[in-house]
Amino acid sequence: MKRLTCPMNGPRDITEFQYLGPLRSTRAEDPSAVTRHLFYAGNPIGPLVEWWRHRPSNTVFLAERHTGTDRIIRTWLPDGSETQNA
Structure with missing residues (x-):
């Protein structure tokens, strides 16, 4: 199961x-x-910053994801509050 950190x-x-x-x-x-x-829109392979929304809480945030491996590198709120993903 894939997980994303809100x-x-x-x-x-x-x-x-x-x-x-x-x-x-x-x-x-x-x-x-x-x-x-x-x-x-470009289709680069490598790290890309994307907009995501957590549906239950309606939290909109940014995530950096590697498009080649589909690995989430980090997530943060638009105001700069950041979390690290493993």
């Missing part, structure tokens, strides 16, 4: 979580940047 609730079964996508940023003033942001 920064607020601790380690939980992965079925309690919703994947919300990779952390990406763009400038709204540049229409071509917004188009690339919405329709073209």
Whole structure:
């Protein structure tokens, strides 16, 4: 069973979580940047920061996950409160 550590609730079964996508940023003033942001996403192999939500508590947080091994490296709240995953 795969587990993910919620920064607020601790380690939980992965079925309690919703994947919300990779952390990406763009400038709204540049229409071509917004188009690339919405329709073209990279698919890198390696560490990637992603948005996740713990469904029971509605806690939204960030997780760093290695896309090649699917290993969760760390999780943290958007304010910077961090937890380590083993």
